Structure formats: C-alpha cells, structure tokens
Amino acid sequence: MERSKKSAEKPVGRARQAGQEREAGRPADGAANRPPTIRSVAERAGVSKSLVSLVLRDSPQVSDAKRAAVLDAIRELDYRPNAAARSLVARRTHTVGVLLNDMRNPWFVDLLDGLNSVLHEHGLRMLMADGRLSRRTGEDFTRAFAELRVDGLVAVGTLPDTGALEEVAGRLPTVVAGTHDPKLPRVDTVANDDEQGARLATEHLISLGHRRIAHIMGQGSVGVLRRRGYEAAMREHGLEGGIVMAPSDATEEGGYRAAVRLLGGTGSGERPTAVFAYNDIAAVGVLSAAQELGLDVPRDLSLVGCDNTYLARIRHLWLTTVDNASHEVGRRAARCLLERMAHPSRPAERQLVEPALEIRGTATSPH
Amino acid sequence: MERSKKSAEKPVGRARQAGQEREAGRPADGAANRPPTIRSVAERAGVSKSLVSLVLRDSPQVSDAKRAAVLDAIRELDYRPNAAARSLVARRTHTVGVLLNDMRNPWFVDLLDGLNSVLHEHGLRMLMADGRLSRRTGEDFTRAFAELRVDGLVAVGTLPDTGALEEVAGRLPTVVAGTHDPKLPRVDTVANDDEQGARLATEHLISLGHRRIAHIMGQGSVGVLRRRGYEAAMREHGLEGGIVMAPSDATEEGGYRAAVRLLGGTGSGERPTAVFAYNDIAAVGVLSAAQELGLDVPRDLSLVGCDNTYLARIRHLWLTTVDNASHEVGRRAARCLLERMAHPSRPAERQLVEPALEIRGTATSPH
DNA sequence: AGCGTTGAGTGGACCGTTCCAAAGCGGCCG
DNA sequence: CGGCCGCTTTGGAACGGTCCACTCAACGCT
Numbered sequence: 001m002e003r004s005k006k007s008a009e010k011p012v013g014r015a016r017q018a019g020q021e022r023e024a025g026r027p028a029d030g031a032a033n034r035p036p037t038i039r040s041v042a043e044r045a046g047v048s049k050s051l052v053s054l055v056l057r058d059s060p061q062v063s064d065a066k067r068a069a070v071l072d073a074i075r076e077l078d079y080r081p082n083a084a085a086r087s088l089v090a091r092r093t094h095t096v097g098v099l100l101n102d103m104r105n106p107w108f109v110d111l112l113d114g115l116n117s118v119l120h121e122h123g124l125r126m127l128m129a130d131g132r133l134s135r136r137t138g139e140d141f142t143r144a145f146a147e148l149r150v151d152g153l154v155a156v157g158t159l160p161d162t163g164a165l166e167e168v169a170g171r172l173p174t175v176v177a178g179t180h181d182p183k184l185p186r187v188d189t190v191a192n193d194d195e196q197g198a199r200l201a202t203e204h205l206i207s208l209g210h211r212r213i214a215h216i217m218g219q220g221s222v223g224v225l226r227r228r229g230y231e232a233a234m235r236e237h238g239l240e241g242g243i244v245m246a247p248s249d250a251t252e253e254g255g256y257r258a259a260v261r262l263l264g265g266t267g268s269g270e271r272p273t274a275v276f277a278y279n280d281i282a283a284v285g286v287l288s289a290a291q292e293l294g295l296d297v298p299r300d301l302s303l304v305g306c307d308n309t310y311l312a313r314i315r316h317l318w319l320t321t322v323d324n325a326s327h328e329v330g331r332r333a334a335r336c337l338l339e340r341m342a343h344p345s346r347p348a349e350r351q352l353v354e355p356a357l358e359i360r361g362t363a364t365s366p367h
Numbered sequence: 368m369e370r371s372k373k374s375a376e377k378p379v380g381r382a383r384q385a386g387q388e389r390e391a392g393r394p395a396d397g398a399a400n401r402p403p404t405i406r407s408v409a410e411r412a413g414v415s416k417s418l419v420s421l422v423l424r425d426s427p428q429v430s431d432a433k434r435a436a437v438l439d440a441i442r443e444l445d446y447r448p449n450a451a452a453r454s455l456v457a458r459r460t461h462t463v464g465v466l467l468n469d470m471r472n473p474w475f476v477d478l479l480d481g482l483n484s485v486l487h488e489h490g491l492r493m494l495m496a497d498g499r500l501s502r503r504t505g506e507d508f509t510r511a512f513a514e515l516r517v518d519g520l521v522a523v524g525t526l527p528d529t530g531a532l533e534e535v536a537g538r539l540p541t542v543v544a545g546t547h548d549p550k551l552p553r554v555d556t557v558a559n560d561d562e563q564g565a566r567l568a569t570e571h572l573i574s575l576g577h578r579r580i581a582h583i584m585g586q587g588s589v590g591v592l593r594r595r596g597y598e599a600a601m602r603e604h605g606l607e608g609g610i611v612m613a614p615s616d617a618t619e620e621g622g623y624r625a626a627v628r629l630l631g632g633t634g635s636g637e638r639p640t641a642v643f644a645y646n647d648i649a650a651v652g653v654l655s656a657a658q659e660l661g662l663d664v665p666r667d668l669s670l671v672g673c674d675n676t677y678l679a680r681i682r683h684l685w686l687t688t689v690d691n692a693s694h695e696v697g698r699r700a701a702r703c704l705l706e707r708m709a710h711p712s713r714p715a716e717r718q719l720v721e722p723a724l725e726i727r728g729t730a731t732s733p734h
Numbered sequence: 735a736g737c738g739t740t741g742a743g744t745g746g747a748c749c750g751t752t753c754c755a756a757a758g759c760g761g762c763c764g
Numbered sequence: 765c766g767g768c769c770g771c772t773t774t775g776g777a778a779c780g781g782t783c784c785a786c787t788c789a790a791c792g793c794t
Contacts, residue, residue, distance in 0.1 A: 034458075035538070037750055048774045053752060061772065083514040084451040084460070085750035089779045091401075093451070095515075104677070106473050113500065120504040125511055128495040133480065137487040144492055147450040148462075171402075252681055288682035310471070314619050315655035317683070404780055415744045420782060428742065452780035456749045 036077040045073035056081060087149065095125050096337065097145040101157030102132045105250075105281075107307050107326070108156050111178055114330025115154060122338055124151065131159060142168045152337045158220050173340040177333035178326070180221050183348075188340060190333040190351045192324035194222050197355035198229025201276045201304040201322050204357055206237050209365045210274040210302060214244040216258045216286065218278030226306065230276055244272055248282055255285025263293055263301070273366040274302035280309045283319055287362075302363040318361035325353050403444040412440035423448060454516065462494050463704065464512040468524030469499045472617075472648070474674050474693070475523050478545055481697025482521060489705055491518065498526060509535045519704045525587050540707040544700035545693070547588045550715075555707055557700040557718045559691035561589050564722035565596025568643045568671040568689050571724055573604050576732045577641040577669060581611040583625045583653065585645030593673065597643055611639055615649055622652025630660055630668070640733040641669035647676045650686055654729075669730040685728035692720050 038056075042049040047066055054062050055070040062070075073079075087093040096119060100108060116126055127150060134141040142164045145153060152173040159165055162182045168174060175188045183189070198215075205213050215230045217223055227245065234243050246258040255277055263271055277283035283305030287297060295301045305312055305321035312319035332351055340346065405423075409416040414433055421429050422437040429437075440446075454460040463486060467475060483493055494517060501508040509531045512520060519540040526532055529549045535541060542555045550556070565582075572580050582597045584590055594612065601610050613625040622644055630638055644650035650672030654664060662668045672679055672688040679686035699718055707713065 039750080049751085050753085050774055050776095051772085054773085057752085063772065066773085080510070080513045082455070082516060082750050084455045084516060085779090086752075087779095088449070088451045088455055088750080088781085089752045091779075103470075103476050103479065104473070106471065109470050112470065112497070116497075116500045116504065120506065125506075126496070126500075128497075129493070130479070130483075130495075133483045133493075137483065139487065139492075143447070146447045149449060149451060252683075256682060284681055284683055291683060314651055315623060316619075316651055316658060405782095406780080416781085417744055417746095417783085418742085421743085424782085430742065433743085449780055452749090453782075454749095455751085455780080456782045458749075 035082075036079040037082070038079075040077055041070065041073045041079050044077060045069040091149075093149050093151055094123055095127050095148070095150050096152040096154060097148070097150040098126050098128045099141055099145075099153065099155045099159070100128060100130050101155075101159060103130045104132070107279075107309050108178060110326035111156060111330040111333075114327040114332075115156075115177070115334045116330070118331050118334035118338075135160070140164065146171060152341050154333055154337060158222070173337060173344055175333050175337045175340065177329055180225065180350075183350075186340075186345065186348060188333075188336040188349045188351075190329050190336055190353070192326075192329060192355055193352040194225035194324075194355075195229035195232070196352075197306060197322040197324055198226040198276065199233045200355060200357045201306065202230045202233035203237075204320070204359070205274045205276065205302060205304060205363060206233065206239065208274075208302065208363060210242075211239060212242040212244065212270075212272045213239070213274045213276060214246065214262050214272035216246050216248045216255055216262075216275060216277045216282050218248065218250050218282070223278060226278055242272075248278065250279050250282060252281050252285040252288070255282030256289045257285075258282070259286040259289035260293070263289060263295065272301075274304075274363065276304045277306065279307050280305040280311045280319055280321055283321070283362075284311060284317060287317065287319075298362050298364040299367060302366070304363050308358050312358070312360065320360045320363040321358050322355050323358040324355040329353050402449075403446040404449070405446075407444055408437065408440045408446050411444060412436040458516075460516050460518055461490055462492050462515070462517050463519040463521060464515070464517040465493050465495045466508055466512075466520065466522045466526070467495060467497050468522075468526060470497045471499070472524075474646075474676050475545060477693035478523060478697040478700075481694040481699075482523075482544070482701045483697075485698050485701030485705075502527070507531060513538060519708050521700055521704060525589070540704060540711055542700050542704045542707065544696055547592065547717075550717075553707075553712065553715060555700075555703040555716045555718075557696050557703055557720070558589075559693075559696060559722055560719040561592040561691075561722075562596035562599070563719075564673060564689040564691055565593040565643065566600045567722060567724045568673065569597045569600035570604075571687070571726070572641045572643060572669060572671060572730060573600065573606065575641075575669065575730060577609075578606055579609040579611065579637075579639045580606070580641045580643060581613065581629050581639035583613050583615045583622055583629075583642060583644040583649050585615065585617050585649070590645060593645055609639075615645065617646050617649060619648050619652040619655070622649030623656045624652070625649070626653040626656035627660070630656060630662065639668075641671075641730065643671045644673065646674050647672040647678045647686055647688055650688070650729075651678060651684060654684065665729050665731040666734060669733070671730050675725050679725070679727065687727045687730040688725050689722050690725040691722045696720050 038049045038052050042052045047070060051062065051066060052070050055067050119126060129141050129144065131141060146168065150172065153168060155165060155176045156178050158179045158181050165182055166184050169184055169187045175190065176182060177190050180189060180191045202213060213234065215227060217227050231243060234240060244262065246262050248254040248258040259275065275286050277286055283303055286303055290297050290301050297303055305319045308321045308323035311317060312321040332353065336349060405416045405419050409419045414437060418429065418433060419437050422434050486493060496508050496511065498508060513535060517539065520535060522532060522543045523545050525546045525548050532549055533551050536551055536554045542557065543549060544557050547556060547558045569580060582594060584594050598610060601607060611629065613629050615621040615625040642653050644653055650670055653670055657664050657668050664670055672686045675688045675690035678684060679688040699720065703716060
C-alpha cells in the first residue's frame, strides 16, 4: 500500500511535467529552432512517435491512411532521421570505415569502386580516412573509428602500424584489401596474386624473345612476391643467367635511378633488353631514364609495368602492364567483410585474385 | 479518482522492473558482454558517472585521487566513449563532411592536406565521400551527411548537383573549395585565381617570343575563367590575331583530339607555336598528339599546362605548368568553414588564392 | 555561534531514436 | 452476448553520454 502510493506520486508528477513541456512548450517556441524530430512529425501527423518510427522502417502493420499522413508530415517538415540517435539504440551505424594508406597514389580508386558497390547493396556506407593525414597529425585512426562505432573496417593497402590494426581487429570486423601484409588472426585478406602477375609479365617478355630481363624491385611483401614471380618464371625457362635485379622504391624517382644504374653502367652486350618494373610509376621512371640514355622504347628496350593505373593508359606513355583486377579485389573484400560481420569469430580467410596482362605499346621483340 | 488509480498502477510495475534491471541485472550478468560504458567505469572506480564525465572532459574540479581512480578504471576496461551518444546530446559531431568530386582525378590531394591540417588543429575530423561513387549508386550524398549530422561540409571541386548543395547549405555550414562554381547565398568559396593563372601562363609564352598561341579550353566556370585570362593576356600584348581556341574536356583524350585538330589540319604557316592547355591532363594529351604528328616539344611546340599535378612532375613529361597553391586553398577553406560555423548567417565570402608559374621543360623560345 | 562561500561530488532530466509490452478496437464465433 | 482473436496504435524504457541543479563538508568571517 505504502509502496504503491509512493511510486504513484513520483512517476505521475514527472510524466506530467515532461508531458507539458513536450506538448505545449518545445515545438511552438522551440529554443533556437532545432531540426524536426520524430516527435514533431508525429505531432503534425496526429499520431504517436511510435507510429512514425514504424512508417520510417516501412512496417506492413500500418494502415494506408496513417502512413500517408506521416509521409506528408515528413515531407512538409523536411525531416531527416538522426543517425546518432538511431545508432545509439541499434548499436549499429551501418557505416564501415575505410582506411586508405595514402591518397597520393591513386591505384586504389578502382578497388574503392568495387568495395562501394557491394557495400551499398547491403545498405552500408563508407567513411574514408587517409592514413597519411592521420599519421601527420599524430592522430590515431583506430580511435576515431572506434569512437564512431563503425560496423567494420577495411584497410586498403599496406599500413605501417600493424599493432594498431591488430588492436582494432579485436573490437570490430576487419578486412585488409590490396596487400598480403599483416597476417593477423581474425583479419581476412583479399589481394592480387602478385606472384602470378609478375610471372605473366615476365613470361610475356620471354615469349617475345627476350633473354636478359631486368627487374626493378619494390619494397614490402608485395615487392617480395613480385620478385619471386619474376625469378620463378626466369628459372622455369632456363634463364637464370639473365636475372638482373635492382632495388628501388615505388616512385618515379626510384625507378629512374634504378634504370640508370641498370642500363647506363655496363657495356652494350651486358645490357638487359627488357625491364619488368615493380609498378607503373617506377616504369615511368624507367621510361625517363631510357629517353635520357638515348634508348628508344620499345625498339631498344621493352618495358612492362604493373597495376594498370591510369598512368599506363596515357597515350604518351602507353605502358604494357599487369592489370590486377582491383575492382574485383574491392568486391571480394566487401563480401569478406559482410561475412565477418555475420560471423565475427570465424577463422581468417585469404583470397587471391587472378591478374591479367594488359598489352600496350612498351614491349616488343628485341631487334 | 479513477484516473489516479489507473496511472498509479501502470507506472509502478514498469518503474520497478526498470529499476531492478538497472541496479542489479545489467552490469553484473551483462547480456552479450557489451563494450564498457561510462557507467561501468564509474562502478569500477567507485564514483558516479557524472564524475567520470568530468574526468573525460578534464575538468579542474576533480580531486587528484578520484581522477587517478577513474583513469585507472578507464585503462583497465579499455573504455572508449561512444561518439553517437555524445553527439546526440551535444548536437555536435566534431566531424566535417568532405565531398570529393571524383577521386580519380588526384588534383585535390594537396588541398585535402591543407584542409586537414587546419581542421585538426581545431579538433575536427574529416569524413570523406566520393561524389562519383554516390552518384553511381544513386545515393544522395546530402542525405548521408545530413543524417550523420556533420558539423559542416566542404565540397571539393565542381559538383554536378547544385540543387542538393543549396539545400544542404540551408542546414549546415558549407564551403566550396577549388572551384568558383555555385555562387550560393550562404556558401563561402575559396578557389584559385584561375584567370590570373591563365594570364601567367600566356604571358610566359609571350615573353618567350611566341605570337600564335593556342588555348585548349575546359568546361565549367573554371574553363571560362582560364580562357578569359588567356584572351586578356593576348589582347593586352596586341596579339588578338594570334588567338586560337579549341573546345575540349579535361581528359587526356580530349586534349589529344583538340591538339590534333589544332596542329594537324592547317598549313605550317598557320600552325600555333605554343599551346596553353586547360589542365595538366589535357596537356599530356597535347604531348601525345605532338609526338604522333612528329613535332618535338619544346623545339617545335611549346606547351604549358595547369594545376601542377604530379603528372607534371614526372620526368618523362616535365610539364611547365601553373601551380595553383592547392595546399593554401585547403587551409583557407578550413578557416572559412570555422568562421561560418561560428557565424552561420554571415554573408558569403569569396577568396582567391594567387597562382604561380612552375617552369619545367615544355616551353622555350620558338626557333 | 551562526552565516555565507566555495569546491568536490551526485542525481536525474534530456538528446532522438527503437522496440517491447500492452491497449484499443472491431469482428467472429460459440 | 461475452469472450477471444487479430490488427493497428500507443506509452514508456532503454541506448550512453552531457550538463544543470543540488547536496554536503569544510572553511572563513563577523
């Protein structure tokens, strides 16, 4: 008895207070007129907020008349649901974080295309951060994504900070796309078959009749794989003697310097007749070096790049290169992420996508 | 009487239920162990959640002992504040949306750098969306940003859908960077002085001794301005007769085709000795066309591009071009946005950033 | 002694949604 | 004619924070 009275008084008072403010105060004079909420819509349509919520997630349980009324009100007020409130209660943001290694190097745009198309089909939106920018400002990208409570994370390209990635992978579904690099327990990887790509390029040059084929090396695990594919192809065709490798980095400058070392120093008999470069940018460096050394490409020197970036497509360069199906990599990475979001603790999956040769103008038979 | 009884009975049951769940149930057995909240931290540290909140926003009002206890609890639980909850009550997300026109064209990366550095100084984070991807999936970028309740919006580059931008500008602080295009009431604009840049390029060619200088035109307002600068420079030096213009788009293909028309068709006496291209990509197309027509650049044809993208920096291309200080544009755009966030209804501001000539290898005196 | 003042700490309303339990309301059947 | 069964609609707790109003000591000042 006593208890019932006490609790009766307390909640009643509150309910009334709240109700008053709700019904009379806020929407009318509305402090600093805020954007419309589900309540404004309900009020205008003459229904409860719950019904508006049902209409928003178009439940079949709503009569046509009320639905129309609510939709009208939404239109009239130009109402937009508040994602923060929604995700607060749903504990889902329908957003996946995409961490780009470095936006300066545009090899990833096709990958992003593929990623986006599949994610969008499943009602997920992408939120991108440039790893390089975060690094420069000393910000921890991991934190930002964790606080925003993204539903998943896709790391595109090699990341310097494997530790942070490992930590974030413990919290949320994570997929690495476009590189083989960090092999972590609960992290899926979708990448190009770089070894196979290098093999294709090298075999193309061999089939054209080249015997002495140089390789301009790249760094990281991708660099190792491409070198391995190159070496394997050479060996399988009995061309161990024709193997020449020059260390470099994935820049035009690096490709240029390596090519100058390779092509400039030694006598003409020793000089390679073809070069397989780690990527398109390095290949463009080779082009520059050849020009400076008075070598005509492809007459005096054949050249194959890798990645089929839009650089390779520029008519003035027109690089023969390896297309590594970035779009497909993106699509598969998205599907992997969806799988992992559904089953967070399944074992890590590693996928390889088949590359293909894109023949353009920088490789022919040696004269 | 009847009413009081009714309301008494109803809330009592519920209130008790809820109270029990809060005090005894949730934190102890915790359904599907959720990430720690401010309440878990408070409980562990033996303080109230309000105090934890104070520590989080490091208020000076907290004793050292309690502060230490709270920080320990935060560390032990690996607590991360929930951005959704925070922004729900604060009505601020500390996030600005950055809308990229098209990630394929990497002229904006420097701009983003500048943008990012200033925004970061003010505790804002960037969230990027690619307009092209949104367009393809038929998604309205405006909606996404509006629902996420970003604090502001930066549109980078020309946007096709001016209407959507105008609408979104009514809701939140908006700045357009890198283009002059939509002149909307409450929208600030920070752009390069494209007219001045074109003038610099043209005057450079004139000072080298060229008289017949063609211009490969671009589209949009930027195209108009660059053309205007070109024409003005020509006229001011009494070279109206040397004006030749070819319409094109901002692609390599477009530049190539325009150049073939310009250089191939007419007799040698009529042929321009120099070209000022709308941008670097179009300039590369000109390079391709010149090569095909057997014209040596710069001996037979001088060429100046625009934007100083990294294409221009490739040794094999080594384009003389106009540097439009994208980094500075980004920085100023960020400051504009901060201003507008502080004073949402101030009149629109239009800023122009001074360009500079970047002399490389594609322009010399006519022989 | 009584009074205000100050500073650390707390309770609870509130932000804008979702979701659940329950209510209202015909209609149908025994 | 009353009970029951669907279908539509509603109230209110919950999500995880912030912030305001308030309490409670301790302290200094007439």
